Amino acid sequence: MALLRTLAVPALGLFRRALSTGIKREVISTAKAPAAIGPYSQAVKVNNLLFVSGQIPIDPKTGEFASNEIEGQTKMVFENMKAIVEAGGGTMKDVVKCTVLLADMGDFAKVNEIYASYFTEPYPARAAFAVKTLPKGALVEMSVSQRCHDAVEEGSMSAVSLRSAAGVRIRRGFEALTATGTVSSDRALNMILSYWVSVVAPYVCVAAL
Secondary structure (H helix, E strand, O other), X not given: OHHHHHHHHHHHHHHXXXXXXXXXXEEEOOOOOOXXXXXXXXXXXXXXXXXXXXXOOEOOOOOOEOOOOHHHHHHHHHHHHHHHHHHOOOOHHHEEEEEEEEOXXXXXXXXHHHHHHHOOOOOOEEEEEEOOOOHHHOOEEEEXXXXXXXXXXXXXXXXHHHHHHHHHHHHHHHHXXXXXXXXXXXXXXXXXXXXXXXXXXXXXXXXXX
16 A cells, blocks of 8 residues: 555656647748748757758749759758758757758769768768659759757656656655565565556656657
8 A cells, every 4th residue: 555655646647747748849930941832841840859841952042043063952952951950949960860862863972072061970860862853853852850959848847857756756665665564675676666567657658759
């Protein structure tokens, strides 16, 4: 009963607070990159992840291609992506995945040289493909995914803080069970771990969804 009194009610509280973190979805937009001209957003931020739509080499100031050459188009694509990433609260160092689409794989070496100037080690994961055509006849298109470093909002609990709170409850349960001397330390530990795995852990894991 000591274990139930110590853990059961607090577990419900942890579950409710985990649910309160929810999923925060936010559309990111900036005038420093080409405006979305279809049923899509420049980027969408979901909690601490940013997903940037594919960018082609349109200069946002003119609405036209920045260049007809692969080098100029590649630089414009990166500047557009960089502007959106920064609008989302991050930098290119936060990018974890980049997808490159090329109209001609023969341009890969030139693109890769410019690519290397925008990223530093540890480099993001990457996939590169040659495709038949790109929007507006562009020579290159890219998209990135980024991990943001937002602080936890006041009143919400991160998975780490939830685990810490659960750990305190487990320690208190152990102390309550062994205080009277009627339950051995090994038995108390087994009881608590069993309760944690079957009841408390699933609630805490909700925060990581």
